[in-house]
Amino acid sequence: MSEEIPKKLVAAISGGVDSSVAAAIFLEQGCELIAVTLKMRSCENPPDKRKSCCGIEDDMYARGAAEKLGIPHYFLNAREQFEERVLRNAWHEYSLGRTPNPCALCNRHLKFGALLDYAVKIGAGGIITGHYSRIERNESGVSLHRGVDPEKDQSYFLFGLTPEQLGKSFMPLGPFTKSEVREKARRFGLPNAEKTESQDACFGFRDETFAQTLCGLFKGTPRRGLIKDKSGKAIAEHDGIHLFTIGQRRGLGIALGAPAYVVEIRPDSGDVIVSKDENDLLSDRLTASNLNWQAADFAGRKFSCLAQIRYRGKAVEAEVVPLPDGRVEVKFEKNMRAITPGQAVVFYEGERLVGGGWID
RNA sequence: UACCCCGUGGUGUAAUGGUAGCACAAGUGCCUUUGGCGCACUUAGUCAAGGUUCGAAUCCUUGCGGGGUAG
Numbered sequence A: 001m002s003e004e005i006p007k008k009l010v011a012a013i014s015g016g017v018d019s020s021v022a023a024a025i026f027l028e029q030g031c032e033l034i035a036v037t038l039k040m041r042s043c044e045n046p047p048d049k050r051k052s053c054c055g056i057e058d059d060m061y062a063r064g065a066a067e068k069l070g071i072p073h074y075f076l077n078a079r080e081q082f083e084e085r086v087l088r089n090a091w092h093e094y095s096l097g098r099t100p101n102p103c104a105l106c107n108r109h110l111k112f113g114a115l116l117d118y119a120v121k122i123g124a125g126g127i128i129t130g131h132y133s134r135i136e137r138n139e140s141g142v143s144l145h146r147g148v149d150p151e152k153d154q155s156y157f158l159f160g161l162t163p164e165q166l167g168k169s170f171m172p173l174g175p176f177t178k179s180e181v182r183e184k185a186r187r188f189g190l191p192n193a194e195k196t197e198s199q200d201a202c203f204g205f206r207d208e209t210f211a212q213t214l215c216g217l218f219k220g221t222p223r224r225g226l227i228k229d230k231s232g233k234a235i236a237e238h239d240g241i242h243l244f245t246i247g248q249r250r251g252l253g254i255a256l257g258a259p260a261y262v263v264e265i266r267p268d269s270g271d272v273i274v275s276k277d278e279n280d281l282l283s284d285r286l287t288a289s290n291l292n293w294q295a296a297d298f299a300g301r302k303f304s305c306l307a308q309i310r311y312r313g314k315a316v317e318a319e320v321v322p323l324p325d326g327r328v329e330v331k332f333e334k335n336m337r338a339i340t341p342g343q344a345v346v347f348y349e350g351e352r353l354v355g356g357g358w359i360d
Numbered sequence B: 001u002a003c004c005c006c007g008u009g010g011u012g013u014a015a016u017g018g019u020a021g022c023a024c025a026a027g028u029g030c031c032u033u034u035g036g037c038g039c040a041c042u043u044a045g046u047c048a049a050g051g052u053u054c055g056a057a058u059c060c061u062u063g064c065g066g067g068g069u070a071g
Helices: A017-028 A056-069 A079-095 A102-121 A163-167 A178-188 A210-217
Strands: A008-012 A032-039 A073-077 A133-138 A141-146 A225-229 A234-238 A261-266 A271-275 A282-293 A303-308 A316-322 A328-337 A344-349 A352-359
Touching: A008 A017, A008 A102, A017 A032, A017 A056, A017 A178, A032 A056, A032 A102, A056 A073, A073 A102, A079 A102, A079 A210, A102 A163, A141 A163
Parallel strands: A008 A032, A032 A073, A225 A271
Antiparallel strands: A133 A141, A141 A352, A225 A234, A261 A271, A282 A328, A282 A352, A303 A316, A303 A344, A316 A328, A344 A352
């Protein structure tokens, strides 16, 4: 493996333990590293920030880690791209009654987009990230595999990476579990070794959900409407379809004697349909658009695989059938719960991620 | 106007003389590099005022509120 590693690499440092350890691992192998922290819009207005993952505190941790490792550290301004390619896209999705997946977009456009471009521009051979996924390289090319820690595997969010992006990426944490990584952090003496996990969207303000923040940011007009049951009977009013997603239970504010779940969102009328029957959430098929193939030989043909509908969801046996219009139909071996438009379907062959697309 | 029925936490209900329970909702926490699901915990009630009784959501009286029936 070592001979394939470029001598000079950019280490994507977020401030968290993972990316710092990833950098440390490569440093041990004698690489010349340059630490870079992506600055996204969320890093502004620290006092208003709810999360710590992109706040000023993380910038300090990132700087501290780079310092400890003895490598230069820079911030890369990606605010505009983040706003356009991730946030605006996400808001648009909400307006269509879909549920965006900002992390997948961010990976494709920011971390493995803007940041990778920057790395190449300054003459680095690629980037190192702290994702819990494995990238394998051999004569036939690059491939992405699940991380060995099933609780931390993040390959789902990386389905949108092209083979080219993968080829210039390095994810040294894939073979390790979270606790092993933390142990390494201690050994390396990293200042963020005991830092708590970051979680939730890295962009959002206090007491607001991601959707609410986006609505305010883009001065969007919430598509208000009614919460109805399957028969069309109105049950309550709601403040905007962006506040709902398929399968959602909490936040509906309606007491029907049994839990009620969102089964459909109609962007045109603003209706949100709920049902007390969880069976209404079950379906064994879906179609997906804008496919991305990391394994070229899977494109355009029918195949069987393990398909995953959501992050941390269980992958299920499925058959993928190409459609004439370039989309794909996925038929699952068993019913899936709450297939959600806007989320990704990701195809695995064993541990290997072969491709994926966006659920219609 | 008379007669009848009903009135329990935010919602729907259980308990007809003896510790006011359940479901849903809501809140908090856990989980989680999206959204959701899930799990744990918590909050909150007998319409009001009198009376009977050792003891009342439960019985009686009145009032208030809602519904029904009275050519």
